[in-house]
Structures are given as structure tokens and as C-alpha cells.
Amino acid sequence: MKVPFCRVDCSSNEVKYVQEVLASGWLTTAGKTFEFEKRFGTAVGGKHAIAVNSCTAALHLALEAVGIGPGDEVLVPTLTFTATAEVVRYVGADPIFVDMEYGSGLITAPSIQDALESHPKVKAVMVVHFAGQAANMPAILDVCRPRGVRVVEDAAHAFPTRCAGRMIGSWGDITCFSFYANKTITTGEGGMLVTDDESLAKRARVMRLHGIDRDIWNRFTASRPSWEYDVVAPGFKYNLSDLAAAVGLAQLERAYEFRDQRQAVAKRYLSALAGLPGVDLPMVHSVPEDHAWHFFWIVLQPEARLNRDAFIEGLMAREIGFSVHYKPLHHMTYYKERYHLRPEDFPNAERHWRGCVSLPLYPGMTEAELDYVIHEVRSLLSPS
Template identity: 40%
Template sequence: MCAFQIRDTFIPYNLPDITDQEVEAVAETVRSKWLAKGPRTMQFEKEFAEYVGARYAVAMNSCSAALHVALLAQNLQPGDEVITTPMTFASTANTIVHAGATPVFADIDYTTGCIDPDEVAKKITPRTRGIVPVHYSGQVCDLDKLYALADQYGLFVSEDAAHALCSRYKGRLIGHKLHDTASYSFYATKNLTTGDGGMLVTDNEEIANRARVLSGQGMSQNAWNRYAKGGKWRYDICEFGFKYNMFDIQAALGLTQLHRLEDMQQARLRIAKLYQEEFAKIDACDPPVVPDYAEHCWHLYVLRIRPELLTIDRDRFIEELNARNVGTSVHFIPVHLMSIYRNTFGLKEGDFPKAEKHFERLISLPLYPSLSMEDAQYVVDAVRDIVTKYHR
């Protein structure tokens, strides 16, 4: 076997896939002078809803906004509890607080990193109103079990699909035949990006209408074209709404990315396949396991290491990758370990052992459409080199 050679250039952990098509679409929008929410945002909503197979899509300026609005549409009251996972970005839980409810955490299924329905069942009380499951990294929650719990106890399900555009549960895309709502992120690192942005999808007309009002400053009517000829200038504010809407420059990016999505996904799948095959051969690596019911969209490639076979821990492993010019990230530090959550809700280390174990072992490796197969192979070789050097 050849000795490992450290390359000269750094492989970033993530790069958005931007082509001349995106540049042209944005330039055309800017030239059109319709920069705010307008025809492109409407078109993006229409095509996105068709793509995932939901009746309505409401475009927003982030997934956090979509998650917040999805919860507001459920009319939560102080004292209401909403169950979510600690293995997520803070915004999932923050929006529960912003919507006036109390977040209650349930530990993960260690195989997928997603919330474990059996743990959810243990957390249901008379105050529970809903569940916010996160399709972590592009893995898919066990939706049949979660929906069955929701039906049994009369709960809503607001899916955090920030990572899950193109993931499938039992053959159907996330967002198709959903319980209540799903919210997607178009942040710069996501499988489809608008720079920042998000989308709420639902089959429920009432929720869709409420989401449009709440995300548009609470205006009673769809006021985006009130400056057009014949547009109605009179409006009412019927809710304490938010400035959460998407605008057309973002939507121009989003539409172009949506049209290129299948190609971008194929590139992700090729890299993920290589990683899955190669890391399975390295004993100190624990590659993701995709349940039979799911198709993973590989938003993130989350590799777990087995520190018990190594003389170094995960943090040092990341430093070693960095020294070999491989960029990484960590998704996520469990939310219950954040100071505001500890201090407000009395949470502490040890509360969610599976999420904590997962966190201590995980490394998110580079995975994006423009990552070449040679670079992906280099990432594998770098991991193997570190394991060989630090094996017990």
C-alpha cells in the first residue's frame, strides 16, 4: 500500500453547487427590477409543491421561519408541550419556545440519529400538543410510528425537513402524504440553496393560508402585487405577523436549483456510495445505517468513529483531518447541553445518553455535488491513515 501523501490544498467541508444558470437567473431577476416577493416566488412555491407532492407550499426566508409559522398555526398556549429531539440545530427547539410552548426532548434512535418513537411515547403527557421530528442528516424518522402516536393522542406533527429534501419514507418523498406540515431549509449548505431560505409545505388549506398571512406581516390579503397596475392598495393587518417571506432573487436561485436537483442528487449519491463502501472496511469507523423503510438524501455524511479502538478521541480526530487538509463539521452539539436550555429547563449532561454518545463520536465529512471522486477518495484515505496511525 502506498504511503499517504498530504495534499497541498484544503478540501472544504461544504460548497454550494452554483453554475452559470444560477448566476443568469439571478441577474435576470435583478434586471427585471422585481426584487421582492413576486412572480418567481409564486412559481417556486408551485413547482416545489408539485415536486414533493404536497398541496401547498409557502416560501419563507429560512427554515426557522417556516418551523415557527408551522407552530403558530397550531395556536399553542403557555404550558403546552411539544416533543422534539436533542440531536438538532437549536432553531428547532428555539421556535417551540418562540411559539409560546415548552420543548420536551426525547432521545434518539442510535442507528439513525433521528428521534425514537418509543422515547416520544414515554414523554407524552396531558399537556403534549405536538411532535417536531427532525429527519437528521437526511435520514428519515420512523413516520408510521410517529403518525400513529399523533393520531392516538390527537397531536400535530411538524416535520423539520431542513436536511430532508429528496429523502424518502417507504418510497414517497418527505412532504408527500404528510401528517400536518414539513419545513425545509435552503441555507447555503443544503441540497438546494437560495443562500438562505425555507419552505413550509402542507395539505391543509387553513394552515397554508395562515402561514401566508403570518409570514407576510399579518396582512389579510396576498399583498405582494399591490404595486402592480390594478393592484389593491387597501389592506388590513389581522395577525401580529412577521417579515418572514422569501423574495424573488432567492426564488430565482431556488427555481434553477430545483431544475438541477436530480443531477445534484446523483453526484451526492455517488460520493455517499464510495464512503459507505470504504468506511465499512475500516474497523474504527461506524458508517451510517439506512433503515429498509428509507432513502437517505445524503445532505450530510455523518461518520461515527469508535474511540475505544483508537488512542485519540473525536476532537483530536478532527484536528488530524484538518492537518491533512480535510474540512469537517459536527452536527450537532445536543441542544439540551446548551446553556440557555440547561438554565431554563433544568437539563443536564446524561439526560439523553444516546444523543450524547452519538455526538461524542460523530464527524460530518465533505459531501457536495462538486466534490470530485478523487477528492472523496482522498478523504477516505485520510481517515484510514489516521486510524492506522492511532489504532490501539
């Protein structure tokens, strides 16, 4: 049997909605995008939802909108994808890397508080909702708000995710979602910036499209002449096309169905892999319904039967897909050299990284596929 790491399900209204866009003769940002924005905003409880062509674009727009610029400092967890940190460099600011909680992969309020005390210049925190579990937003906002520190949430993994009864998307200053191909819902490439703050939304909307003071769509439909527009800033080309939004609308209709299926797979892994010697499973703080389970990882401790590399070879030989989330940013040449980062300053991320492997998890994963992965993982890691 061959089990991929992930498999995208576009078997519903995706084709129908894309055909509608093709038939309309207008392929870029227009009605489907606005509908997607409206529905996504409602789904996450945010007032303004702004569709963009990646989560990276959303994160960049977020930092620009909250006013982060050259010389500023921004807290970034070391255990994340490089996009979370690179956008800090896009605006000329510097990331200050912080360790994560071992077990959950999450940045915590106490670690943010410590970092703010040692770096009083920090103006914003990037909160990553690792693997689809929410960081403790009430506690994080309690630390950040009194100090005027902006909170930008990297929710690339976290739709639909809840925290203390409220959706991720309704907490920090700005929340950024990803619809990249392997995410919990996809548009191929795409993202969404969500905020309750009118002025941040206005700025992000303008900067999403070249700093033009009106959307292209408006240019061709509104009463103001289409040739007339102003440029108020050197903006970016980050808008989402209606073709992508059409796929997103169809995916959004099935978000909870997909989430339930992901949760069922994660639940099986949690029970079937419990107790393997030297194998740590993800720590779940939330109730199961609140976790989006973008991915499921195990961490092989030094006492495990195989080390990470040998285990990966075993998976490959058995044609089982896998991934590694993540090689921490303090190991990446650019960040390591520029900021003189040392592994010993990030003990939890080190412990995680040396042994982490993510297993196949996707909606529509069959019982046979799941049984096969569990059986093979158990046989690789059980004492002989």
C-alpha cells in the same frame, strides 16, 4: 490537497434567472417566488408551498399556525440544530427533549409514545429527518394522530427524501425545508413551509407578511386599490425575495442530479470506511435512493485509535473540512439550565455526540478529493 466541507454549485441557470429578476425591476416576492412555490410543492407532493426566508421562519410559522402557544409542550429531539427548539420558545411554549436512535440519529415512534405517556400535555412533535434520512412517518403518525398531537416536520436536511414511497413534504401537518447555503439545494438563505391543510396554509401565508390580509405583490397588481389592506394579526417579515427564489428555481432543476452525486459519495464512504476498529458508520434504514445525504458522519467509539478531538486535529492538519452534527441541545447552556437537563437522560445522543464528526460531502466532489479524504481518514484511524 485541500478539501472543503461543502461546496455550492451555482453553475447552471442561477445567473440567468437572477438577471431576469433584476431586469424586471421588481426584486422582492413576486412571480419567481410563486413559480418556485408551485414547483417545489409539486416536487414534494404537498398542496400548499409557502416560501420564506429561512427554515427557522417556516418552523415558527408552523407552530403558530397549528396553534401552539404559551404554556404548551412540544417534543423536540435533543440531537438537532437549535432552530428546532428555539421556535418552540418563540411561541412561548416549552420543549420536552427526547433521545434519538443511536446509529440513525432519528427520533422514533416508541420514544415519542413514551414521551407522550409521561407528558400528556404535549400538543406537537417536531420530527427531524436527520442528515436527510426520513424518520418512520407511518409509525409516528400512528402514535400522534389518535392523540390529536400535531406533527411538524423539520426537513431542513431532507430534500429530496422519500419515506415508504412518498416524499417528505406529504406526511405530517406541516413540513419545513431549508435552503441555507450548505443545504441540498440553496437560495443562500431561504426556506419553504409545505402543507396539505388549506386553513394552516392560509394562516402561514398571512403571518409570513406582517399579518396583512393580502400579499404585497397582490397589493400592486390586483383590482383592489394598492393602498388598501388590512392587518389581521401581528405577523412577521418572513417572505422570500424573487432574487433568492430565482436561485432556488435553478437549484431545483438539478435537485436529483445533486442528490445522485451525494448518494455516490456516501456509498463510497460506507464501503471504504467499513470495518475500521471503533468507528461506527451511519445506519441506513431506507433504500439508498430515498436518502438525501445532507451530511455523512462517523462516530468514534472509546476504542477507536484516536478520540474525536485528536481526529479533528488530524483532519485540520491535512486540510480536510469537517463539521460536528450536533452538540445536543441538552448540553447548550440555555436549555440545560432552564429545563435542568441531565446527560444521563439522553444516552444515545451522548454516545453519538462524544465521537461524531461529519466528513466532506457535496455534489461535484471529485474522485481525487474523495480518494484523498478516504485515504487520510483510514490512515488516521487504522491500527498502527
